[in-house]
Every structure is written in structure tokens, then in C-alpha cells.
Amino acid sequence: AQSVTQPDIHITVSEGASLELRCNYSYGATPYLFWYVQSPGQGLQLLLKYFSGDTLVQGIKGFEAEFKRSQSSFNLRKPSVHWSDAAEYFCAVGVSVFRLEAGTASKLTFGTGTRLQVTL
């Protein structure tokens, strides 16, 4: 079964500093990979996604992520963090599962999240 590991539960960075959030996945086939952000009291917003092709993907809000198959990783980066980036970040792997009674389901398996704190 697929799984996602986010080894850092909580990270604190200073505003203007660079950021890297780690994500490792376990999945037998080529994964579909995602990063979501959740601000307090809000739903999850998609930052970026990787399906195939260029292993460096650009997302919204200045974020990028790099898929490294050899390391089973999909780390999220931002060159300069803003105070408004404080939130919880979730990495996810997408899996297509076929069930006879329900057709093809596209399910996301999420990591446990990394809470980012930004100090001024």
C-alpha cells in the first residue's frame, strides 16, 4: 500500500529565509504527487502537483517541488518565506484504484503534515 512520510512535524523559519519541507513516499508505480497547504480554519489548497515530465514543478505562491525517484522524495521549497506562509503543509500521493462496484477511484493518501511557523 502507498504511504507518505513527512518527517518534520514542526518547522520554524525567519521571514525572508529559504524553506524546504521534506516528503518521502512509498508506492510501487509512478506516483502522482501533490502538496497542499491548510491555513487555520481553512480547507486545503493545492500548491502544486507532479504527474510526469519535468521533475521540477512550479506552484502557486512562489513554491516549487522536485521529484527525485531515486530518493522517493518530493520536497517542497521556497527561496524566501513570507509571514503569510505560516500554515500546515501536507504532501500526498495519488493512486487510482479500480473497484468493480464503483469504477475507478482516484484517492489521495496524505502525510501527517508539517506545521510551519514564521518568525519576524
Added chain:
Amino acid sequence: GAGVSQSPSNKVTEKGKDVELRCDPISGHTALYWYRQSLGQGLEFLIYFQGNSAPDKSGLPSDRFSAERTGGSVSTLTIQRTQQEDSAVYLCASSPGREYTNYGYTFGSGTRLTVV
């Protein structure tokens, strides 16, 4: 509507009571998902609806949990005889269709359920 709407935003209930959580997906989105987010946990898949197909219920944790989707639109997640371990944020998401586009989830803001 413009986004996925969930109601209520907060629900406090007594142990043993039944609760209903509602999700209004984006108009035209054929796929609808329910996830549960517990404190310190990731998001746990509960159930998936695609169009008029039978739902994928493989993530429902017990038979106290059920969900339906009426007219291919609004969905209701029902938890019977609530237990304290059911306390969590329940998130609903919808997406336009199958395969690649299915991953374009839009999440609602969730319902925070507290069982006391």
C-alpha cells in the same frame, strides 16, 4: 456555488447521539470525497462518490458511518451513536471528473466535530 460548502462548520454533540454533516460540491463536479482529519494525524480517506456509480466505502472506519449523495450533488455523512474517538475535522472535496482531472480536488473548510 463558487466553492465546496460544508455545514455546520462546528458541531458539538453528546456521546451516543447521531450527527449529520453536509457537503455541497462545486456545481458540475461529478466526484465527491469525504476525508477525516484527526489531531496529529494526516487526512484519512472515508468514502468516494463518482457520478451515479456505487460509492467506494472502503475507508469508512465502522458501520456507524454512512454517506449518501442525492441527485449526484449534495452529500450527507452520517455518524450514528457517536463516540469520543469520532472527534475530528471532516473534510469534503469535489473534482470535475475521472483520472487526471479527478486529482483537481477542491476542499471545503470542513466540519469540526467534537463528541463530549
